[in-house]
Structures are given as C-alpha cells and as structure tokens.
Amino acid sequence: MLPFKKVSKIYFSPSGTTKRVVDEIAKNFELDNENYDLLSFDDSVNFDDELVIVGMPVFDGRLPKMARDRLSQLKGNNTKAVAVINYGGLGYGDALLELVDLLKENNFDVIGAASTVSKHSLFNEIASKRPDNLDMKMLNEFSQNLIEKLESGKTNEIFVSGQKPFADYVNHSFDVKCDENLCVYCNDCVYTCPVEAIEEDNPIETNLDLCDNCSLCINICSENARSFDGENYFAEKENAMENDMSRKEMEFFM
Known part of the structure; x- marks a missing residue:
C-alpha cells in the first residue's frame, strides 16, 4: 500500500505537453490529485504527507528562469518527489540535474527522475508526433516501477545526467x-x-x-x-533543423 493519500502535481507547461506527461505519470497512482500550475501560481507552499510530481520544460538546456524562481518557493519535509523534464527532441542539457538539485535543496526526497520528449515548443516540426504510443507505454512502466519502489520502502540516491556550473540563460529576443x-x-x-x-x-x-x-x-x-x-527566430529555427533530428528516447533514473 502506498504511504500517502494524494499526488501533488507541479508543472510549468506553456504548450501543454509537460502537463500531459505529468498527468500520465500521476494517473497510475489512482490517488486524489492537487495541481500547482507555475504559469499562474506564485506563492510559498510546504508539502508533507504526499507524493509530489514536478514537471518542467527545457529552455536551452536549463529550467525556465520564471519556473525555477517559483518552484524555489515550494518546500518539502523529506517529501517523496519525482523529477521530470520535458524537452523538444534536440537535447536537455543540464536541466534534469538542475531540477533534481533544486528539489533536494528544498528538502524533497527524489525517488525517481525522467527526461521525456514532446513536440518542440518553438520549432513544431521537431519531434512533431511526440509523445507517441511508445512514449506513453514507457511512462506507464516508469510509473509502475515507482509504485513498486514506494511499496517496498527502498531508498537510494538518484544520479542523473548533467554537469555544473550550469550555463547562463539565453535571451532569444524573438x-x-x-x-x-x-x-x-x-x-x-x-x-x-x-x-x-x-x-x-x-x-x-x-x-x-x-x-x-x-x-x-x-x-x-x-x-x-x-x-x-523575426530574423532571430528564423535563423535559430534553421540552425535547429540542421541538428541531429534522429529520434531521442525517454530516459528514466531510479
């Protein structure tokens, strides 16, 4: 039996795809859900006896600055958390490490992490049909593995891809x-x-x-x-389309 009664979903999802990924993971727990949409929610909250699933998009290998600032106000009490970053098929840089580190700093116990793939929010031709059926199957398998880990009481340190210091934020000025x-x-x-x-x-x-x-x-x-x-947008789009466009698979860390 799971040791809590609800799932709190925290996400920043301007295009809706990160929320979709978080929702897919959360539904497997069959618990009441509470939502914190960081596009509109900007306040301090303490989380305790619940599972927290945090979903963030990736902007140039980093968490979006606004999303990071708002997430920083949310604190745990050794609260179980799942860290999810969602990127547009080109690469996720250090964003997953940044998210895991931030959650740990705010006293969350990160029991699992994932890098997931969705249609690119700026250049929609990239990963245009993601997440697809295979992605959804992998998300559901990840969720079931999380449930088994929680029910077993197993604890371990989560190590994810990324390195420090994190890159500076990029101002695209589109x-x-x-x-x-x-x-x-x-x-x-x-x-x-x-x-x-x-x-x-x-x-x-x-x-x-x-x-x-x-x-x-x-x-x-x-x-x-x-x-x-604008000129900057179309120049960056052309550059992005010249990158490695091969399929990137979701990655899971437990």
Whole structure:
C-alpha cells in the first residue's frame, strides 16, 4: 500500500505537453490529485504527507528562469518527489540535474527522475508526433516501477545526467506577431501571459522587453493569430533543423 493519500502535481507547461506527461505519470497512482500550475501560481507552499510530481520544460538546456524562481518557493519535509523534464527532441542539457538539485535543496526526497520528449515548443516540426504510443507505454512502466519502489520502502540516491556550473540563460529576443485579420480580441493571451507582456487595450502588440518567449500566448490562441517571427527566430529555427533530428528516447533514473 502506498504511504500517502494524494499526488501533488507541479508543472510549468506553456504548450501543454509537460502537463500531459505529468498527468500520465500521476494517473497510475489512482490517488486524489492537487495541481500547482507555475504559469499562474506564485506563492510559498510546504508539502508533507504526499507524493509530489514536478514537471518542467527545457529552455536551452536549463529550467525556465520564471519556473525555477517559483518552484524555489515550494518546500518539502523529506517529501517523496519525482523529477521530470520535458524537452523538444534536440537535447536537455543540464536541466534534469538542475531540477533534481533544486528539489533536494528544498528538502524533497527524489525517488525517481525522467527526461521525456514532446513536440518542440518553438520549432513544431521537431519531434512533431511526440509523445507517441511508445512514449506513453514507457511512462506507464516508469510509473509502475515507482509504485513498486514506494511499496517496498527502498531508498537510494538518484544520479542523473548533467554537469555544473550550469550555463547562463539565453535571451532569444524573438518577435511575436499577431495577425490583426485573425485576432478576435478575446484577450485570452492578455489574461494568461505570466509576465504581463500583452496589454488589454492593445493585444496585437507584445512588449518584447518583458516577453520571455514561453509560447503560452501562441498555444492558447483559439484563432491561431499569434506566432513567433523575426530574423532571430528564423535563423535559430534553421540552425535547429540542421541538428541531429534522429529520434531521442525517454530516459528514466531510479
């Protein structure tokens, strides 16, 4: 029998794919779920008698800075945790090590970790059909292994890929375009932007000094009016498409 009654899911998922991965893992435990969406949740919380599953996307081999800052406010009490990073098929750098280290620093007991693959959030042609059926099967197997480990009471140190010092954050400075002919001024992008880079009286424009290119406004737009644009974006896309595009498999650490 599992030693807790609920699963707390913590995630930062502008494109929705990291949340999907966390949800898939969590459902196997058949426990009540509590959600902490770091796109909107910015507060201090202490976790105790529960399992915590933390899912983060990878931005240039690092955890997104906003997500890291908000996660830093969440503390455990030797609380069991699963660390999951989700990347777009090019590589995950040191992000998994960064996440595991952060959780340990905040007094979480990391019992398992995973690097998972989903469609690239900036360049959608990369890993476009991921996660696929094989990925989902592997996630469910990982979940069952976690359940067996928890029921057995086994404890061990988790070692994951990555090295320190972590690389500096990269500022892409991509333009964000909004097609006035498609925009219906619903203001969904205004109300959900985590850095308040879009003003209610002029949602066509994006304040690029505030924007961190998380892609939430693009993914949430029901009219497909918003997209990345500009010389920097297309140059980086071309460079990304020239990288190794072979299939990257999910990795699991227990």
